[in-house]
Amino acid sequence: MPESLNRELLEVSAQVRGLLQDLQNLGFDEVPLAPPTAGLPRCGTAGRADGGEPGVSCRPESLEEIRADLENSPCCDLCRERGNLVFGVGDPHARLVLIGEAPGREEDETGEPFVGEAGRLLDRILSAMGLSREEVYLCNVLKCRPPGNRDPRPEEVAACRPFLERQLAAIAPEVIVTLGKCAAQALLQETTAVGELRGHWHEYRSIPVMPTYHPAYLLRNPASKREVWEDMKGVMKRLRGGGSR
Known part of the structure; x- marks a missing residue:
């Protein structure tokens, strides 16, 4: 072995010994190693490897991977x-996810959800909760704008729902808020009106869900802002660990 390489190995060994000694002095008896994930298949929404094979190790898929799948495979x-795919924005590890219906004209132009007047109202609601859109995750059931902003068709919701489920699996939020009828009914597989669903906690894959009105509805019906704020107070309480409402 060349003398220079031998010296380098001795120096590295001394550095490693010093690091281990420092860790021991700090009270660490062992150094846990993270299991390698390279090469593992992606986990599906049920926590199993793609394809649903039980007992097969898998790794959580990223939002970037889900977005790439949607961009490369029109559903x-x-x-x-x-015009643009409107996938979602915010913290990829957010504690709170808010789900709307579908992109509108301005969202289709920018590729970002909730950017119009309804989006500005949502920003004010979040601010009143002590949050910003950078601290939560915002997305829609549909990732593409329906022509003329018409209501999503059942087959379109069915085609996009798996991508929404994968987003939620990747983020693993503590609480979900659905905004409007389409989002609540799509996520909860319900046909009940949002006016009856709101104000009560529901559940999606063990995650608490609070349905409430969409900000666009509030622009047309400002008297309902009081009900939405009551719903959001319940969300804040749940995020603080205050239990159910």
């Missing part, structure tokens, strides 16, 4: 007609 005709 319905809306994907072919859109």
Whole structure:
């Protein structure tokens, strides 16, 4: 072995010994090693490897991987007609996820959800909760704008729902808020009106869900802002660990 390489190995060994001694002095008896994830298949929404094989190790997929799948594999005709994919924005590890219905004209132009007047109202609601859109995650059931901002069709919701489920699995939020009828019914697989769903906790894959009105509805019906604020107070309480409402 060349003398220079031998010296380098001795220096590295001395540094490692010094580091281990420092850790021991701090009270560490062992150094846990994270299991390697490279090469493992991605986990599905049920926590199993893609394909649903039980007992097979897998790794959580990232939002970037989910977005790439959606960009590369159009799931319905809306994907072919859109201006921009509106996937979602915010903290990829957010404690709170808010889900709307579908992108509008301004969202289709910018590729970001909740950027119009309804989005500005949502920002004010979040601010009153002590939050910003950078601290939560915002997305829609549909990732592409329906023509003329029409209501999403059942087949479009069915095509996009798996991507929403994968987003939620990747983020693993503590609380979900659905905004409007479409989001609540799509996520909870309900047909009940949002006016009856709101104000009560529901559950999606063991995650508490609070349905409430969409900010666009509040622009048309400002008297309902009081009800939404009551819902959001319940959300804040749940995030603080204050139990159910």
